[in-house]
Amino acid sequence: MNRTTSTTAKTAAGRPNRPRRPRRLRRLAAPLLLAAGLCMSSLATAGPVQAVDGTVITYTQSGGRTVSFTFDDGPDPTHTPRLLEVLRKHNVKATFCLWGDHVRQYPYLVSRIAADGHRLCNHSMAHQDMGGWSQQQIRQNLEQVNNAIRRAAPGAQITYFRAPYGSWGQSPQVAASMGMQPLGWRADIGDWQPPGTGELVNRIMQRVTPGAVMLMHDGGGDRGQTVSAVDQTIPRLKAQGYTFDQPAVR
Ligand SMILES: [Zn+2]
DSSP states (O other), X not given: XXXXXXXXXXXXXXXXXXXXXXXXXXXXXXHHHHHHHHHHHHXXXXXXXXXXXXXXXXXXXXXXXXXXXXXXXXXXXXXXXXXXXHHHHTTOOXXXXXXXXXXXXXXXXXXXXXXXXXXXXXXXXXXXXXXXXXXXXXXXHHHHHHHHHXXXXXXXXXXXXXXXXXXXXXXXHHHHHTTOEEBOOSEEOOTTSOOOHHHHHHHHHHHOOTTEEEEEESSSSOOHHHHHHHHHHHHHHHHTTOEEOOBOOO
């Protein structure tokens, strides 16, 4: 049955190629393992002095039937105040990923976000794609944002960093070294091009999963539909047993 003759190579699909693949993998394996080892050792040595590590997290702090709403690209003079009202009405804390330029324009909104007990997240100065940037360039940009936030809301903690476009490059390590947790997302409701409040409500309800960080926007365009959808979905999520939690900090 299990014939191991010279014909095996012809009859067993893929077998003739098999010896080649491992050779190629072996050639790659050494540098990959070395790189992984270097990464781990640099994390390990940096670990004790950092509050967070460089992992991009996509889940809530507590897990279980919790969810984190995160709002990007603000603060916005029209939609952020409305959103804050909605969140206050439902007694929900969220996370705001702020552009430094908008922070400088509307510092009073940042202090209101912080005063309401929401979490702050650095989202670059002007939504730059940092994918190809050096660590120094990234650090400079992130420091400008943090300085603007601290001027607007003295004493506020900047817990997270989110890379514009999810183009992370070397930014997770830089953010972590500055004490900010790299913050990704598990569900994106696609509100950057408003599809109608009803559609956004459906997307939130369909895409929510236990422990998910959800990506939404309160700035960068007309976010009226997002604010209304948030207002409508919070009671429905609570009715389904969800509670609202902050994104995880490792
Ligand atoms: Zn953004």
